[in-house]
Amino acid sequence: MEKFKKVIDIDTENLQATVEPGVITQEFMDAVGELGLRYPVDPSSKGSCFIGGNVAHGSGGPRVVKYGTIREYILNLEVVLPDGQVIWTGANTLKYASGYNLTQLMIGSEGTLGVVTKIVTKLIPVIGxxxxxxxxxxxxxxxxxxxxxxxxxxxxxxxxxxxxxxxxxxxxxxxxxxxxxxxxxxxxxxxxxxxxxxxxxxxxxxxxxxxxxxxxxxxxxxxxxxxxxxxxxxxxxxxxESVKSNSVYKEEDTVVPRAALPKLISGIKEIGAKYGFESVCYGHAGDGNLHVNIIKAGMSDEDWKNKLKFGITEIFELTAALGGTISGEHGIGLVQKEFMPLKYAEINLYLMRGIKQVFDPNGILNPGKIF
Ligand SMILES: Cc1cc2nc3c(=O)[nH]c(=O)nc-3n(C[C@H](O)[C@H](O)[C@H](O)COP(=O)(O)OP(=O)(O)OC[C@H]3O[C@@H](n4cnc5c(N)ncnc54)[C@H](O)[C@@H]3O)c2cc1C
CATH class of the missing domain: 3.30.70.2190 (Alpha-Beta Plaits)
Known part of the structure; x- marks a missing residue:
């Protein structure tokens, strides 16, 4: 999507913008900022990630706690379907009660249902x-x-x-x-x-x-x-970056209702002690979203390869038991898909597979991702 890098329109009357998916998130924020407007979805990777990737991931960031995730800002999407048809998913309106909401279905679908080629976002005034x-x-x-x-x-x-x-x-x-x-x-x-x-x-x-x-x-x-x-x-x-530069690591993206955070963090440390790994946690606590960086430290190569996944399974079981889920904003992709059944019943996965089948019967978009 490298060539899709235009901010097509900033509509200062309706506080909306139309942007192509290959625009770097920070550059989009700067473009609307020059007109006294704000696009507040600011993942910490905003200097390098693309707004199309943000849509595909349902991205969040530090300001979600007051302003919401990208789900609250995307009004409409132009999408190329796997058979080449081009559709708009909804309307450039702040309300939508006209059938299934395909815009919201696309957000967080990790490129498995269609390729997003235009994005209509809501904007807000700059805060002083x-x-x-x-x-x-x-x-x-x-x-x-x-x-x-x-x-x-x-x-x-x-x-x-x-x-x-x-x-x-x-x-x-x-x-x-x-x-x-x-x-x-x-x-x-x-x-x-x-x-x-x-x-x-x-x-x-x-x-x-x-x-x-x-x-x-x-x-x-x-x-x-x-x-x-x-x-x-x-x-x-x-x-x-600093945690990752220090050690071999594996990052998890747990999210729980925020009052459950103390139980989540003490549980993570107990599971680490049981399996012999250390962890460094940080994240968007206001959303109950904790990034758990599992550090190899003294763990042997063999235990890292064979035992770690049992520790991760326990972390996700704890997360689910506390009312949370296995990713708050990083998505499932390839590496987390084996853990989906920990959170979702077979019927949920069956419904998700059915949606994939309707959009992409030949399975040509991001094959093997999510489930
Ligand atoms: C240091 C660091 C900090 C981070 N902080 C945050 C944070 O605070 N909040 C957060 O939410 N995430 C964060 N992330 C995760 C990640 O950067 C974001 O989720 C981001 O949205 C991914 O965008 P990208 O452009 O890098 O996507 P990519 O990794 O390039 O793509 C992600 C997925 O989207 C699909 N995709 C990309 N473009 C399209 C398109 N046009 N149409 C359909 N599918 C598409 C790709 O096929 C892929 O499956 C962080 C990552 C790093 C490395």
Missing amino acids: HSVLMLASFTENEAACAAVSAIFRAGMTPSALEFMERQGVEWVIKYDDIQFDLKDNVNAFLMLEFDGDDMDTIFKDCEKANSVLEAQGCVEVLFADTAAQKEELWKMRRVMA
Whole structure:
């Protein structure tokens, strides 16, 4: 899709844009930003991923917690079907109650149903201000428990990210970031509040501070200048690369209802201890979405090859038992498909296969992906 790289139209009256799938997500954000508009779906990979890939994955990112995933922004799609017919999936409208919603079916279908060639997105006005807070905790579970407490107290941060100490240590080493990492700190929450009125933002920050203290937070740092905010965001954004540059790894993308996060993280550590692997967890905690990076560390090559999958199976069983699912935003593709039956009954998979059969009877689009 390399040649599909035009932002076709930015409709400032309807707050919509039509874009081709080969546009890099950040470049699309910049193009609408120049007109005072915002496309808020910002996966951490936004500097390199394509908006077509984002549609195909049902992508999210740090701002989902307030603004929603790409599912909330895609209004209509032009799709080439496997037999060469070109269709529009819906309408360029904010509501849709006209039969099955093929637009939503396409989102997250990982290229198995059709090739997306045009994308109509909703836009929102640019938001004026934001403040970023970094809260440190002695325990992972306390940090995770604070996540649902923030929402229960009536706040909606525009980002709420979790990072484990080991991830921060590796980021500092990987990207030469200046950060004073205290000995007694093992977990961090990064909270962003945004809006057009600084007084309201500061009130939210004060309220969040009280909730975090009540949840056992050790210290809260505030970043309100652009440079301070960028430094903290960079720490979170490069975490995936820094963890991966340190060790052989396998990344899982668990998601649970957010109040179940403490049980998820302690369960992951217990499963790691049972199978002999370490893990570094971070992610979009406000959405209950935890990226679990399983680190080979002292595990033998043989155990890594033969035993690891039992550990992963247990992680996914735990995720499902807590009311979650096996991927929040990274998708299934080839590597996760063996775990689909852990989450879905045979009847669910039968229905999914049936949809695939209707769209692509000859199985020529991304064969073997998802199931
Ligand atoms: C460092 C890092 C951070 C990340 N952070 C996030 C995050 O915060 N949130 C998140 O959601 N994801 C994240 N991801 C995962 C990934 O970047 C995103 O899911 C992204 O949406 C994938 O887009 P891509 O352009 O790289 O897609 P690709 O990997 O190129 O393609 C993904 C799938 O989509 C299909 N596809 C691509 N284009 C089309 C099209 N036009 N029509 C039909 N099918 C198509 C491909 O066949 C493939 O199966 C991250 C990844 C990395 C490496």
